Amino acid sequence: METKVAVISIIVEDDKAVTELNSLLHEFGPYIIGRLGIPYRVRDINIICVALDAPEDKISALAEKLGKVEGVNAKVTYSNV
Numbered sequence: 001m002e003t004k005v006a007v008i009s010i011i012v013e014d015d016k017a018v019t020e021l022n023s024l025l026h027e028f029g030p031y032i033i034g035r036l037g038i039p040y041r042v043r044d045i046n047i048i049c050v051a052l053d054a055p056e057d058k059i060s061a062l063a064e065k066l067g068k069v070e071g072v073n074a075k076v077t078y079s080n081v
Contacts, residue, residue, distance in 0.1 A: 005033075005052070005079040006059045012046040014071025021072055025050065028062045 012021060025032065031054035038047045052059055059076060066074035 001055050003053050004056050004059065005081065006054070007077045008050045008052065008059075008063055008066065009075050009077070010048040010050065010066060011073045012048065012071060013073070017069050017071035018046075020069050021048075021066070024062065024065050024069070028052070028054070028058065031058055031062075 010021070012018060025035070031052045033051040033053050035051070036049045040047055052062075054062075056078075059078075063074055063076045066072055
């Protein structure tokens with residue numbers, strides 16, 4: 001199956017969402033290339049960048065599930081390669 005490289009940028013505005021967020025990332029773990037998390041304490045948010053190499057439907061599914069988590073904003077950017 002053809003895969004795409006993508007980055008999901010996530011901003012966590014509610015600490016109560018972290019458990020559900022981590023559970024989703026664990027579920028899609030086989031597709032994750034790497035993850036960078038930055039706690040931005042000045043604004044009381046967390047910024048997370050997740051790089052993926054996965055079929056497009058898996059990337060979309062993760063982004064959709066993340067978008068349904070209250071207190072989480074997520075956007076996807078796809079590579080053209």
